[in-house]
Amino acid sequence: MELKMKAVTLFAITLFMSSALVLSSALISLPSGDITDTSTPASTKGLGSRLTPVSILVYNQFSDLDGEFINTIDAIERTYGPQFEYENLTDYRNLASKLPGSDILLITELETATMTNITAIAATWSGTLSSFVSNGGNVIMLDHRQDIDAPGAHLYNETGLLSFTGIGDYNPIGSLSTAYLVNSSNALGQGLPASFASSNGMISIQTTDGITVVDDGADAIVVQKIMGRGNIVYLGFDYYAATTEIDTIFGNAIRLHRHIVFDGSHGQPMVLASELASFGADLITNRFAVSSISAFDTDYLIACDVLVITRAVSDYTATEVDFV
Structure with missing residues (x-):
């Protein structure tokens, strides 16, 4: 992928009335396109060019091609829409030549991989993936438990993208029965209930790396980590069987390639969870990821595409203004 020109776009909304802001979907016009098996860059020059179909490279060398892989591709269309193009990566050694021009590297379940395979892949991929994410690419990992937890x-x-220290629980062999939303302001958690039944194949891991969005009450199931201008996403489930909740999470992960952040760091009385909820829902419908922050976070803002600032109670510092 070419370097994204991702200077944060400031969308300042000065609201002196208490009424909620609603943006009609008619104001956002996105072209539609058919699913194809080619890779076309969707985000090389900024937000405007990301109106073209998102380009996804799908690594499926060790996946169940007749089951979870097909279910995952179907889930993209179901949760994101038909505005995507994808190419299959069937040999990990070809990542460096296949990845340029892609917005997302999607890794479907590594069902038949051994630890020897994992070590070989990591040794080949680590430098390429670090550069890809730092320059604005997103990596999405679907996980499960098979011969390897x-x-x-x-x-x-092993690539150094996201560290973990152990395995938590599992469904169906373990006792992981309920998943909990623990970060409702995060883009991956938008549209989720506070708790929901775990899906078949769901697994949790022990990690303090990144932002845990969904857990099992103790260990992480869904994690987002920001690196430079891009995102690393861990999804502790595969697509053995779809549920409404994993569809919601997966669709949010795909939408992260166009991420709008609502700033709540200066006492803004209008927030995404209530007064601006209709605005946020409309953006999600139009294939934008949305999230909110309660503290001014430059690392988080570097990785977003649009910053929304509503009427603030306290002043921004000179450093914050200069950053924006």
């Missing part, structure tokens, strides 16, 4: 987490750990 959480092979995806092991791959992240």
